Amino acid sequence: MQNDNKNLVSLLSCKSYEYKYDAVRSVINRSVENLGGWSLFVSPGEKVLLKVNLVMKKAPELAATSHPVFVQAVSDLLMEQGVQVIIGDSPGGLFTENRLKAIYQVCGMKEAAEKSGAKLNYNVGYSEVKNPNGRLLKRLTNINVLREVDKVINLSKLKTHGMMRMTGAVKNMFGTIPGTLKAEYHLNRSEPEDFADALIDIYLCANPVLSFIDGIVAMEGDGPTSGTPRNVGVVIASQDAFAMDFAASAIIGAAPQSIPTVKRSIDRGLCETDISNISFVGDSLQSFILDDFKAPVVKLINPLSGDYPHFIRKLVDSTCQPRPIFLHQKCIGCEDCYKNCPPSAIYMKERRPYVDLEKCIRCFCCQELCPKKAVEIKRPLLFRFLTKS
Ligand code: SF4
Numbered sequence: 256m257q258n259d260n261k262n263l264v265s266l267l268s269c270k271s272y273e274y275k276y277d278a279v280r281s282v283i284n285r286s287v288e289n290l291g292g293w294s295l296f297v298s299p300g301e302k303v304l305l306k307v308n309l310v311m312k313k314a315p316e317l318a319a320t321s322h323p324v325f326v327q328a329v330s331d332l333l334m335e336q337g338v339q340v341i342i343g344d345s346p347g348g349l350f351t352e353n354r355l356k357a358i359y360q361v362c363g364m365k366e367a368a369e370k371s372g373a374k375l376n377y378n379v380g381y382s383e384v385k386n387p388n389g390r391l392l393k394r395l396t397n398i399n400v401l402r403e404v405d406k407v408i409n410l411s412k413l414k415t416h417g418m419m420r421m422t423g424a425v426k427n428m429f430g431t432i433p434g435t436l437k438a439e440y441h442l443n444r445s446e447p448e449d450f451a452d453a454l455i456d457i458y459l460c461a462n463p464v465l466s467f468i469d470g471i472v473a474m475e476g477d478g479p480t481s482g483t484p485r486n487v488g489v490v491i492a493s494q495d496a497f498a499m500d501f502a503a504s505a506i507i508g509a510a511p512q513s514i515p516t517v518k519r520s521i522d523r524g525l526c527e528t529d530i531s532n533i534s535f536v537g538d539s540l541q542s543f544i545l546d547d548f549k550a551p552v553v554k555l556i557n558p559l560s561g562d563y564p565h566f567i568r569k570l571v572d573s574t575c576q577p578r579p580i581f582l583h584q585k586c587i588g589c590e591d592c593y594k595n596c597p598p599s600a601i602y603m604k605e606r607r608p609y610v611d612l613e614k615c616i617r618c619f620c621c622q623e624l625c626p627k628k629a630v631e632i633k634r635p636l637l638f639r640f641l642t643k644s
């Protein structure tokens with residue numbers, strides 16, 4: 256049985272920026288007590304997938320991935336409830352056992368699993384499933400480990416995102432779409448609000464019973480993988496991912512309408528329109544709000560209002576939208592950007608990538624997946640003028 260107060264959001268300060276186990280564990284436990292206690296979400300004997308964020312093979316201190324101390328603490332607390340825990344995610348790129356092994360090792364998940372006794376997911380199967388609660392995606396393909404477990408707990412990080420401006424609890428469920436298939440979901444929904452609708456449908460399909468946003472150390476600037484770690488010192492928990500993403504947007508000083516997943520969840524009636532209608536417990540929201548959190552460069556939504564011919568829209572897009580720039584001196588020619596570009600807008604010449612801007616949909620997956628920070632997003636002059644940035 257879950258809490259009747261569905262949009263209850265717990266906010267707790269966790270100033271232990273070095274992820275000290277005892278402090279983090281205590282804050283996580285208090286967060287769940289704030290929501291009514293573990294027994295509202297899990298029961299002894301159940302199997303739970305802890306859906307972490309392992310977007311790519313990066314060390315925990317870079318703040319691109321779930322922190323192992325946070326993961327270990329949640330796993331330990333769940334196992335004390337008599338629950339079996341599987342830690343898993345489908346990172347960008349190939350979804351194979353060997354790749355998972357390398358990512359678990361570098362991201363610290365292997366150690367977190369060993370210390371807590373949780374299992375790491377190596378089931379790389381996936382299948383098409385019905386999604387009756389979805390609006391756009393009535394069917395979708397997601398990872399089979401979802402069918403191995405009784406419940407899913409969503410463990411996301413507070414980060415900026417080049418396409419969606421922020422990645423929080425709802426966006427974290429995109430990792431239930433297997434590896435390279437993610438590109439298809441991007442390609443079919445190249446506008447941020449359409450993609451946000453797809454993300455909401457993917458979240459509804461995975462249906463986590465409880466979500467956390469780890470904002471102890473967040474990422475600002477060029478997230479979700481190339482930004483800068485930023486101490487925010489907050490742990491957000493709720494069974495309502497929409498309400499907690501709304502709270503997270505307030506914390507990073509972003510208007511809810513500027514974050515496509517928050518905007519569309521409000522438009523679809525899944526989230527309160529006014530933050531004052533969300534119930535908070537714990538520390539005050541006001542105490543976490545930042546006015547200098549560095550936003551990413553994002554695609555402009557509808558830079559032209561009104562009816563204009565397609566070629567004018569194309570022209571405005573090509574002159575004012577931000578674009579990926581490949582820094583060939585940093586590039587190692589791994590081809591990750593080339594292999595994962597949703598519309599195949601990247602071509603390789605002498606082991607270096609180039610982009611066809613006519614094809615580019617500005618999803619910024621190339622920047623997200625580059626292991627060498629060799630992709631930057633350039634803001635043309637017109638973009639700076641339109642956004643006053
Ligand atoms: S070049 Fe980069 S930003 Fe453009 S479509 Fe490909 S992955 Fe997305």
Ligand code: SF4
Pocket residue numbers: 581582585586587588589590591592593608624625626627628629630
């Ligand atoms: S730009 Fe990055 S992802 Fe693309 S080939 Fe170079 S190193 Fe690899």
